[in-house]
Amino acid sequence: MQAVISMVSSWLLPSLIAVILVTGYARRLPVYHVFVAGAKGGFAWGVRLIPHLVAMMVAVQVFRASGAMDIMVHGLSPLLHWLHVPPEVAPLGLLRPISGQGSLALLIDILKEKGPDSTLGLIASTMQASTDTTLYIITVYFGSVGIRNIRYALKVGLLADFISVLASVFAVHWVTGKW
Incomplete structure (x- = not known):
C-alpha cells in the first residue's frame, strides 16, 4: 500500500502540469505566454508583500527580545496551571498566532531539550500542527490585497488558536x- 501511495504522489504533480498544458493546447491558448504573464503577476504580488513580511518579522523579534513573551507567560501561569497547559509550551501557544518560523524555532528547542516522544514534545508538536499563524495571515494577506477592515477575522482566528492549544493539551493527555 505504501508503494502505491508513493508512486501516486510522485506522479501527481507532473500529471497535473501535463493536464494543464494539454488543456491549454487543445483550447488553442498561447500556453507559454500565459505562463509568463502569470509569473510576472506573481512577482509583482511578491514585491507588494515584502513590506508586510518585514514589518511582521520585526514585530516578532521585538516581542521575543523585549521579554514581553516571558512576562505574559509568567502573568498567565495561574490560568495555564488551571487549564493543564505546561509552562514550557505556553510560549509556543503565544507565538504561533504571530509567527510560524518563531514558533517552529521554539518547537525545535522543546524537541531537542525534552525529546519528541516526551509529553511536552507531543503537546508542542500537536500544538504546532493544529494552530495557525493568524496575525501573520491577517497582516500579509489582508494587507497585500488592501483590506483594512478585518471585522471578525482576528477574533475568530485567535479564538480558534486558543481552542487548538487547549485541544492539543487535552488530546495528548488523553x-x-x-x-
Whole structure:
C-alpha cells in the first residue's frame, strides 16, 4: 500500500502540469505566454508583500527580545496551571498566532531539550500542527490585497488558536493517559 501511495504522489504533480498544458493546447491558448504573464503577476504580488513580511518579522523579534513573551507567560501561569497547559509550551501557544518560523524555532528547542516522544514534545508538536499563524495571515494577506477592515477575522482566528492549544493539551493527555 505504501508503494502505491508513493508512486501516486510522485506522479501527481507532473500529471497535473501535463493536464494543464494539454488543456491549454487543445483550447488553442498561447500556453507559454500565459505562463509568463502569470509569473510576472506573481512577482509583482511578491514585491507588494515584502513590506508586510518585514514589518511582521520585526514585530516578532521585538516581542521575543523585549521579554514581553516571558512576562505574559509568567502573568498567565495561574490560568495555564488551571487549564493543564505546561509552562514550557505556553510560549509556543503565544507565538504561533504571530509567527510560524518563531514558533517552529521554539518547537525545535522543546524537541531537542525534552525529546519528541516526551509529553511536552507531543503537546508542542500537536500544538504546532493544529494552530495557525493568524496575525501573520491577517497582516500579509489582508494587507497585500488592501483590506483594512478585518471585522471578525482576528477574533475568530485567535479564538480558534486558543481552542487548538487547549485541544492539543487535552488530546495528548488523553491519548497518553498522563495528566
